Amino acid sequence: MTAAAIEVEDVSFSYGEVEAVKGISFDVAPGEILGFLGPNGAGKSTTIKILTGQLPPKSGRARVLGTDVTTDDPVMQAQIGVCFEEKNLYESMSGRENLRFFASLFGIRDVDTEVLLRRVGLADRAGDRVAKYSKGMRQRLMMARTLVNTPKVLFLDEPTDGLDPVSSQAIRALINQEAERGAAVLLTTHDMHEADELSDRVAFINDGRLHAIDTPENLKLEHGKRSVKVRIRDGERVTEQTVSLEDAAAGEELKAAVSAAGLMTIHTEEATLESIFIEMTGRGLEG
Amino acid sequence: MTRPVSRARIIGAIVRKDVAEYGRDRLWAFLTLMVLVVAVALYWVLPDDVDESIGVGVSGLDPAALTGLESAEAEGLALVGFAAADDLEAVVAGDADAWSINGDAVVIGHDAGIAPPDGAEQRNVSIGLAFPVDFLAATTEGRRTEVIVYLDAGVPDEIRFAASGLVRELAFAVAGAGLPVSTSDPDQVFVVLGEDRVGDQVTARESFRPIFVFLILLMEMFVMASLIAKELQDRTVTAVLVTPATVGDVLTAKGIAGALSGMAQAVVVLVAIDSLSPQPLLILTLVLLGAVMISGTAMLAGSTGKDFMSTLFYGMVYMIPLMIPAFAALFPGTASAWIRALPSYPLVDGLVDVGTYGAGWGDTLGELGALVAWCVALFAAGWVVLKRKVRTL
Numbered sequence: 001m002t003a004a005a006i007e008v009e010d011v012s013f014s015y016g017e018v019e020a021v022k023g024i025s026f027d028v029a030p031g032e033i034l035g036f037l038g039p040n041g042a043g044k045s046t047t048i049k050i051l052t053g054q055l056p057p058k059s060g061r062a063r064v065l066g067t068d069v070t071t072d073d074p075v076m077q078a079q080i081g082v083c084f085e086e087k088n089l090y091e092s093m094s095g096r097e098n099l100r101f102f103a104s105l106f107g108i109r110d111v112d113t114e115v116l117l118r119r120v121g122l123a124d125r126a127g128d129r130v131a132k133y134s135k136g137m138r139q140r141l142m143m144a145r146t147l148v149n150t151p152k153v154l155f156l157d158e159p160t161d162g163l164d165p166v167s168s169q170a171i172r173a174l175i176n177q178e179a180e181r182g183a184a185v186l187l188t189t190h191d192m193h194e195a196d197e198l199s200d201r202v203a204f205i206n207d208g209r210l211h212a213i214d215t216p217e218n219l220k221l222e223h224g225k226r227s228v229k230v231r232i233r234d235g236e237r238v239t240e241q242t243v244s245l246e247d248a249a250a251g252e253e254l255k256a257a258v259s260a261a262g263l264m265t266i267h268t269e270e271a272t273l274e275s276i277f278i279e280m281t282g283r284g285l286e287g
Numbered sequence: 288m289t290r291p292v293s294r295a296r297i298i299g300a301i302v303r304k305d306v307a308e309y310g311r312d313r314l315w316a317f318l319t320l321m322v323l324v325v326a327v328a329l330y331w332v333l334p335d336d337v338d339e340s341i342g343v344g345v346s347g348l349d350p351a352a353l354t355g356l357e358s359a360e361a362e363g364l365a366l367v368g369f370a371a372a373d374d375l376e377a378v379v380a381g382d383a384d385a386w387s388i389n390g391d392a393v394v395i396g397h398d399a400g401i402a403p404p405d406g407a408e409q410r411n412v413s414i415g416l417a418f419p420v421d422f423l424a425a426t427t428e429g430r431r432t433e434v435i436v437y438l439d440a441g442v443p444d445e446i447r448f449a450a451s452g453l454v455r456e457l458a459f460a461v462a463g464a465g466l467p468v469s470t471s472d473p474d475q476v477f478v479v480l481g482e483d484r485v486g487d488q489v490t491a492r493e494s495f496r497p498i499f500v501f502l503i504l505l506m507e508m509f510v511m512a513s514l515i516a517k518e519l520q521d522r523t524v525t526a527v528l529v530t531p532a533t534v535g536d537v538l539t540a541k542g543i544a545g546a547l548s549g550m551a552q553a554v555v556v557l558v559a560i561d562s563l564s565p566q567p568l569l570i571l572t573l574v575l576l577g578a579v580m581i582s583g584t585a586m587l588a589g590s591t592g593k594d595f596m597s598t599l600f601y602g603m604v605y606m607i608p609l610m611i612p613a614f615a616a617l618f619p620g621t622a623s624a625w626i627r628a629l630p631s632y633p634l635v636d637g638l639v640d641v642g643t644y645g646a647g648w649g650d651t652l653g654e655l656g657a658l659v660a661w662c663v664a665l666f667a668a669g670w671v672v673l674k675r676k677v678r679t680l
Contacts, residue, residue, distance in 0.1 A: 052529045054680075074291045074531035082529040088522040090304070092311040104300035105530040107292030145526070 003066065005030045005153050005184030006051060011060035012208075013046055020046040022208040023060065028184045030152065033175065034213075035199030036188040037273065039283060043208040044188035045085060048155045051186070052082050064153055078106055081151030081183075085158045087138040091131040095122055095141050098130060099148055106149040116144045121170055136167035143171055147178065154178055154185045160194060172198055192273040202273060206281040216273060223279060224271020228254060233262035242269070297532045301540035302547070308514060309548060315510045322506045323552060326499040327559040333491040340365040341446060342411040343453065344385065344392075344437075346375045347418030364453065367392050367410045372417035372435065379415040379437040386410065413439040414450045416457065426458060434458075489643055494617045496562050497638040501613045501631065503556050504577050507549035508585045509602045515541060515589025515673065516598040525680050534674050538586070541673075542666060545582030550575050566641050569648055573641065576658040577634040579666060584609070584630075586669025590676040612636070630665060633657035 004027035013021040021043045028034045036044045049055040051062055053069050062069045067076040089098055096113045103111035117123045120140035130138060139159065146154060156175065160168040175198055179185050189195050195202050196216050203213040212219060226245040231238055243253045258266065310316060346369040367385060369375040374394040377383040383396040386407035395401050415437030419425070425432035434454050438447060518524045527537060553574045557563045563570055584605050592598030612632040615622045616639050626632060637654035640646035
């Protein structure tokens with residue numbers, strides 16, 4: 001069995017009196033993408049800060065690549081990549097210079113910035129100062145910076161937040177490539193489509209607690225209600241019928257509906273991660 | 288197994304980045320260059336000599352009577368004869384200028400709009416002695432008479448006493464009598480401790496020298512504080528701290544970048560104003576320690592400021608007390624105890640002692656020790672505050 005790249009055991013953290021993370025436990029295997037799904041203020045970013053050594057956990061234990069995150073181990077830190085929610089780039093420096101500087105912090109002298117910038121579609125703007133970059137370009141540069149040391153573990157905090165569909169798609173493709181390479185990815189997002197599309201497993205976090213962690217399919221099967229919606233024309237009138245697949249008589253009902261003379265459309269209806277999240281936490285993802 | 292990156296390489300990378308960022312900040316680059324140019328230009332514009340004589344205007348006496356007063360000249364009193372007491376009063380009051388040509392004084396009022404005669408030399412007159420026209424007769428007849436002494440408002444007390452003595456001396460000289468001084472008066476032996484600057488007084492250039500050097504270091508404080516505040520505000524420092532770089536690496540790099548930058552600029556100014564002699568190594572050591580101390584102060588100011596304006600504000604809060612010793616150096620005499628307690632005092636005092644009075648390593652051990660102590664204290668304070676700030680981002 002492959003050892004987990006990220007191991008979190010009963011970790012808690014408080015900002016003063018406010019408990020931001022309340023005894024969460026999970027792990028992420030190499031090559032796996034774990035989507036951390038939750039609304040703003042749920043504890044996603046705090047969890048990433050704990051795992052990257054920016055905040056010490058109040059209790060519990062967290063390890064990345066087998067190293068306790070509180071040890072500030074430079075060897076461990078040389079093998080992780082962090083993409084922050086805020087665009088913390090050096091604006092007076094060019095995209096290329098930003099990458100070179102961060103590569104030098106990892107002791108990498110011969111970093112191929114052109115390849116990295118090409119991967120995020122910024123090769124033609126490599127020499128421009130970041131101050132001249134658009135929001136999407138900055139986010140893509142943030143991703144390139146995250147990959148500058150070919151990390152074994154990626155912490156991505158809302159990497160597509162506020163981006164246009166094209167930029168978002170490019171970054172999602174990059175995340176998939178990294179997971180295929182073998183990197184463990186912890187991805188925080190409040191975009192359920194993104195989590196569904198990218199994640200091997202998703203974890204629902206709300207109010208600092210983990211409510212569920214499983215594959216999107218299992219969550220939908222376990223917590224969602226499967227049904228089929230059938231529309232039938234009867235003369236001038238169009239009727240809509242929903243057949244629940246959970247019922248014992250579902251087979252007969254569906255058969256009758258499909259055999260109807262005026263059958264217009266049949267749609268299967270699946271639960272979404274968002275509807276399951278709301279059902280489990282009583283709170284929407286945009287909050 | 289991944290090998291850890293050496294601390295030196297990480298610190299070197301951050302220093303290079305900081306220096307590059309510094310150079311690209313157009314506002315600070317412009318201000319720094321401007322301060323450098325202005326400081327150097329101002330230094331060379333300042334007078335390089337000191338007129339040690341005090342101009343004394345005399346009216347009501349025969350000019351011939353003044354020529355015999357060699358003792359007055361020897362005491363640094365430059366006597367100028369005036370035709371009328373009114374002219375003398377106007378010149379001392381600053382309402383007119385006195386010009387000397389062929390031994391005669393020409394007085395021209397500021398409102399007159401008349402150019403001075405060709406070849407005339409302007410005379411500064413701080414004290415005026417207006418003798419009455421019957422002074423000689425009154426003196427010889429033993430009648431009491433009155434001499435009006437005009438004094439410039441800025442003339443210190445001791446000069447007023449000297450003026451009083453001069454009146455007596457002139458009175459005796461005019462009357463053809465000797466001074467009533469007994470030969471039994473004790474001999475006076477003057478022993479000057481340190482370099483005797485009589486005839487070689489500290490010039491304005493020399494007085495301002497530590498101010499210029501310190502001004503450059505203070506400018507550096509603003510630049511570093513601004514860069515630190517920006518790094519905290521943009522949270523780029525958090526991106527650095529999730530790499531193998533530690534808080535200690537970042538702070539060390541900031542200290543090195545600030546000290547190097549301040550030192551380099553101070554050296555440029557010292558070379559440009561020809562002030563690295565007579566003890567270049569000692570002067571450079573003092574400046575380096577000053578630059579380190581200023582870097583620590585920049586960390587404090589940068590940690591407390593949140594944006595450009597607040598950094599500027601906190602920079603001023605730190606700058607004002609640090610500037611006081613530099614200005615105190617302009618005025619001779621011993622600085623007050625509270626000024627001596629300021630962190631910048633040993634730096635300024637050391638620069639004055641070495642640059643102006645030719646002090647050596649042994650003479651400045653006290654200043655060097657105090658400066659090292661302040662460096663450690665301010666750098667440590669800056670380190671702690673900045674580290675705390677970084678941790679709470």
